[in-house]
Amino acid sequence: MKQGVPRRMMQCAAMAALLAFGGGAAVACGFEDPNNAAFQRGMLNFAFPKALWVSTAVWQAQADGLLAPDNASAANRALLGFRRAADALSTVAEELDAENPALPAFTLVMIGPVLWTRFAEQGGAITATPHVKGPSKGDVVVVSDEPVIIAMARGRLDGAAALDYGLIRLYGEPARVAALETALRQAGTPRP
Secondary structure (H helix, E strand, O other), rough: OOHHHHHHHHHHHHHHHHHHHHOOOOOOOOOOOOOHHHHHHHHHHHHOOOOOOOOOOOOOHHOOOOOOOOOHHHHHHHHHHHHHHHHHHHHHHHHHHHHHHOOEEEEEEEEEOOOOEEEEEEOOOEEEEEEEOOOOOEEEEEEEOHHHHHHHHOOOOOHHHHHHHOEEEEOOHHHHHHHHHHHHHOOOOOOO
16 A cells, blocks of 8 residues: 555545534634634644644744734634634735636635635636635645735735745645646735
8 A cells, every 4th residue: 555545544534524523504713713723723734734834934924024913812803803804815815816817716724713715716706705614626725824814915915925935835736736826926016
């Protein structure tokens, strides 16, 4: 048996467990249930190797001044976090649509709150649908975090820098990953 087969089986089992424990139409994200998000982050790292490295990259980027630190209180994050994240995700979808309308469908997970959002062409435009249960079959999976997406939405970080600093990781079929990486590298020009 090939060496990679057991690892792939573990990844599939972890992804199945991650999706199964969510029940209902969508898995509760950290904005609703921070304790469930902690479990989901652990499972993400099994399904998508090195996904948790994004958290460390975000911390380092904040320490280096590339990303603004999140000084919001826990109560503020709980009350306004989802709306702020959803608005930023919509802005990133508009930016990607303007740059590359032939973008492959992908599902992004913000590793902090474990909020899954699907990006796909709909009605001639790229749309972001937040709070989906997980990736759709064939989607590229993008792992990032809320401070990265907010910085991109506000024009303070471009896709190339986010990829280069390890603030975004991509998983999936190599040709689709390459197409999405090209689109992300072209997305956004930092604004003051």
